[in-house]
Amino acid sequence: MAEARLGVLISGRGSNMAALLHASRLMADCPYEIVLVAANDPQAPGLAMAAAEGIATFGQSHQGLGRAAFDAIIEAELHRHGVTHVALAGYMRLLSPGFVERWAGRCFNIHPSLLPAHKGLHVHEAVLAAGETMSGCTVHLVTAELDGGPILGQARVAVLPGDTPESLAARILIAEHQLYPRVIANQFRSVSEPLPRLRALALALPEAAEKLSHGAPGFFVQGGKFFAYFSENHHGNGITALLVKASGVEEQAMLIEQDPELYFRPAYFGPAGWIGIRLDAATDWEMIGRWLERSWQASAPRRLLRLVTGQ
Incomplete structure (x- = not known):
């Protein structure tokens, strides 16, 4: 049985969550198990997909709630399900400082650029505007600095002539789906048993x-x-x-x-x-x-x- 109990936070379709889930079921002796998928939108399509796969889900709108108050609601669900680590997968909410501190070293994120370049939003537009020939994605630990935590793994994706932000994003998403499960699994395999x-x-x-x-x-x-x-x-x-x-x-x-x-x-x-x-x-x-x-x-x-x- 996997020892690491993963809670995945999403805001939309949850494609990286799905990649983590299916990789965990295909991987021999996978060291993590997804035990909860939570979203800041009760109608997030990824919740329905996770529920269909037998994963516990939780949806709560953040509207009208401060950042710390909303994080407390999410965190209560994480603890209720015995979550030991958190993976952000297209989660479009900034986390409160208290949440980040309490999950320090146990909260992962995937970002669609080769960090430290192009933090934050509108990444693909920035890559194209800069005339870069290479982009990619990065898995990192979450810290108080936006997209600034220790880098755990990266995948490079070529920028093609005529690329649009949408076409570049689509190819990088494929790389994200390969990178995220591998990096997270490797992290748990390297931890003292x-x-x-x-x-x-x-x-x-x-x-x-x-x-x-x-x-x-x-x-x-x-x-x-x-x-x-x-x-x-x-x-x-x-x-x-x-x-x-x-x-x-x-x-x-x-x-x-x-x-x-x-x-x-x-x-x-x-x-x-x-x-x-x-x-x-x-x-x-x-x-x-x-x-x-x-x-x-x-x-x-x-x-x-x-x-x-x-x-």
């Missing part, structure tokens, strides 16, 4: 989000604190691990004494009572899930705990 599974468990918890902290993926409760970190070869220790909150240094010491092959006292976090749990051997993922839930409860604000536990 435990991280996608850990991420899916952590982000399935209520109002959980992720961002880099101290250079490592960290998971926090919105309105609360960090409850888990993924640690890989920290300061050259050769260990892949989950860091979570124990009840204190006494429990930490007891766990390490009982099973020193599984538990350890993590650098920097150890004095505060955090415990390291190794993920670089056979992993009991049910146990990991219980630790994440427990650490989440220790970090969540009271109002959220009352909603979840009724206490």
